[in-house]
Amino acid sequence: MTKMAGGEMLTQLGSTMAGLMFICAMFKQYFPFDLQNHIEQYAHKLIGLVYPYIQITFHEYSGDGFERSKAYAAIERYLSTNSSSRAKRLKADMVRDSKSLILSMDDHEEITDEFRGIKLKWASRKNTPNRQVISFYGDNDEKLYYKLTFHRRHREIVTGTYLNHVMEEGKAIGVKSRQRKIFTNNRGEQRVGSRRTMWSHVVFEHPATFDTLAMEPKKKQEIINDLITFTKSKDYYKKIGKAWKRGYLLFGPPGTGKSTMIAAMANLIEYDIYDLELTAVKDNSELRKLLIDTSGKSIIVIEDIDCSLDLTGQRKKKEKEKGEKKDGDKANPIEEEKKKKDAEDSKDSKVTLSGLLNFIDGLWSACGGEKIIVFTTNYVEKLDPALIRRGRMDKHIEMSYCSFEAFKVLARNYLDLESHDSFETIRGLLEENKITPADVAENLMPKSSEEDADTCLKNLMEAIERLKEEARLKAEEEEKAKAEEEEERLKAEKEKEKEKEQKSAEEEKEKKASVAEVKENGVIT
Ligand SMILES: Nc1ncnc2c1ncn2[C@@H]1O[C@H](COP(=O)(O)OP(=O)(O)OP(=O)(O)O)[C@@H](O)[C@H]1O
Numbered sequence: 331m332t333k334m335a336g337g338e339m340l341t342q343l344g345s346t347m348a349g350l351m352f353i354c355a356m357f358k359q360y361f362p363f364d365l366q367n368h369i370e371q372y373a374h375k376l377i378g379l380v381y382p383y384i385q386i387t388f389h390e391y392s393g394d395g396f397e398r399s400k401a402y403a404a405i406e407r408y409l410s411t412n413s414s415s416r417a418k419r420l421k422a423d424m425v426r427d428s429k430s431l432i433l434s435m436d437d438h439e440e441i442t443d444e445f446r447g448i449k450l451k452w453a454s455r456k457n458t459p460n461r462q463v464i465s466f467y468g469d470n471d472e473k474l475y476y477k478l479t480f481h482r483r484h485r486e487i488v489t490g491t492y493l494n495h496v497m498e499e500g501k502a503i504g505v506k507s508r509q510r511k512i513f514t515n516n517r518g519e520q521r522v523g524s525r526r527t528m529w530s531h532v533v534f535e536h537p538a539t540f541d542t543l544a545m546e547p548k549k550k551q552e553i554i555n556d557l558i559t560f561t562k563s564k565d566y567y568k569k570i571g572k573a574w575k576r577g578y579l580l581f582g583p584p585g586t587g588k589s590t591m592i593a594a595m596a597n598l599i600e601y602d603i604y605d606l607e608l609t610a611v612k613d614n615s616e617l618r619k620l621l622i623d624t625s626g627k628s629i630i631v632i633e634d635i636d637c638s639l640d641l642t643g644q645r646k647k648k649e650k651e652k653g654e655k656k657d658g659d660k661a662n663p664i665e666e667e668k669k670k671k672d673a674e675d676s677k678d679s680k681v682t683l684s685g686l687l688n689f690i691d692g693l694w695s696a697c698g699g700e701k702i703i704v705f706t707t708n709y710v711e712k713l714d715p716a717l718i719r720r721g722r723m724d725k726h727i728e729m730s731y732c733s734f735e736a737f738k739v740l741a742r743n744y745l746d747l748e749s750h751d752s753f754e755t756i757r758g759l760l761e762e763n764k765i766t767p768a769d770v771a772e773n774l775m776p777k778s779s780e781e782d783a784d785t786c787l788k789n790l791m792e793a794i795e796r797l798k799e800e801a802r803l804k805a806e807e808e809e810k811a812k813a814e815e816e817e818e819r820l821k822a823e824k825e826k827e828k829e830k831e832q833k834s835a836e837e838e839k840e841k842k843a844s845v846a847e848v849k850e851n852g853v854i855t
Pocket residue numbers: 542543544545582583584585586587588589590591652708729767768769771
């Protein structure tokens with residue numbers, strides 16, 4: 331056999347390609363579309379007999395063509411991490427709900443993947459519709475799809491394990507890169523695409539994390555472990571036959587970080603937040619609808635549960651202490667109007683305690699994937715034990731006044747301080763006085779560029795001393811009021827006693843008079 335020179339070989343390859351292209355063009359031009367289809371089908375069958383590879387295609391839009399295929403999206407994300415370092419041509423896109431650009435293989439690009447020693451080929455393809463078909467069906471969209479090719483001896487492992495692995499990885503990447511949202515139900519029904527929902531949302535961007543949360547480290551770590559264990563326990567919950575959900579009850583005085591904790595939780599496990607305003611829910615069936623409309627990987631929050639529902643099922647107007655209007659504040663007409671509307675709404679609402687219990691652990695509560703339900707309250711003792719019993723609220727977390735350990739977290743966050751001469755004094759002050767982390771944080775925040783760490787710590791110590799003095803005066807006043815009350819009570823008791831004595835003296839007198847009358851007249855009346 332004569333050896334061909336490189337240039338000669340290329341020339342021959344070029345002319346072969348040109349020949350093939352010519353045949354294809356003739357084929358497309360002179361054969362009717364239906365006949366082309368038939369010939370292609372037979373050609374595929376013929377190839378299947380001698381070709382040892384299997385191909386699976388994943389179309390971007392399948393079935394009715396309205397919804398983007400979840401499998402396609404998962405593969406896109408899986409390949410975005412796998413292909414971005416290997417493919418030569420990439421395309422970048424900002425996918426809906428994603429916080430960053432998604433890099434994926436460009437159309438007609440190919441890469442190989444390896445799984446348990448098996449080599450697989452992924453290709454990104456695009457079908458440009460045939461003109462005859464466009465004119466007939468009016469469908470002129472390009473169809474994107476991925477094609478997976480592998481040797482037929484690996485069929486079982488690919489269809490049984492590899493594809494699951496791709497889907498799981500793709501979904502996990504999706505969860506990591508998606509923008510998280512915070513939903514609220516107090517804006518009435520909304521239309522999202524073709525469906526209606528009671529939830530409206532914005533992107534959730536709260537910066538709180540467990541690092542910035544002031545709390546005893548041991549307690550904090552316990553909560554972190556609990557949350558992480560929960561997120562990884564799908565199989566465990568399945569095994570024990572329990573819906574994959576967990577309830578947290580956060581209780582403590584205002585300003586101890588209950589809302590901050592919820593934000594830190596959502597940021598840690600990357601869940602969405604559904605902030606459920608119970609006073610805006612009409613009745614139990616609307617509550618159930620709202621629940622069904624929540625997605626998996628979400629934290630459903632009911633803040634100040636004691637203000638939203640009383641134990642007989644009659645709802646009260648929500649009056650959060652922190653939001654109450656101070657005396658002398660000018661009335662804001664919009665606020666006033668809103669309050670009036672809230673009050674009217676809450677008169678119409680009929681959510682009952684049993685409706686809420688059903689919401690937490692009824693049959694519907696298992697729908698839609700993993701969920702965390704959080705209740706917050708300033709008055710845990712006001713809640714019905716049925717509502718917060720273990721199993722419903724699995725973890726009760728007390729958010730308390732600022733301890734020295736919690737203060738150290740705030741000092742590190744706000745002032746970049748690990749230690750300071752004043753820390754021991756502050757430790758003593760915090761042990762003796764009740765001050766919320768919110769108040770400590772407020773004092774540690776520099777109010778101007780002239781305020782350094784020393785000034786902020788001094789401000790804090792003065793604030794605690796002031797609080798101490800206020801608490802002393804308040805205790806004195808309370809003592810005085812109590813003493814006055816006691817005095818009043820004793821005085822009232824004495825007067826009552828005196829009245830009683832007077833009354834019995836009068837009765838005695840009357841009795842004596844009537845006896846004398848009987849004696850005198852000899853008649854019993
Ligand atoms: N434990 C904490 N760690 C860090 N910051 C805190 C903590 N507690 C309070 N803060 C600060 O105080 C502010 C108010 O706290 P937050 O709203 O979380 O308290 P809360 O307990 O939810 O109050 P309420 O019961 O009134 O809703 C927060 O924005 C945060 O800056």
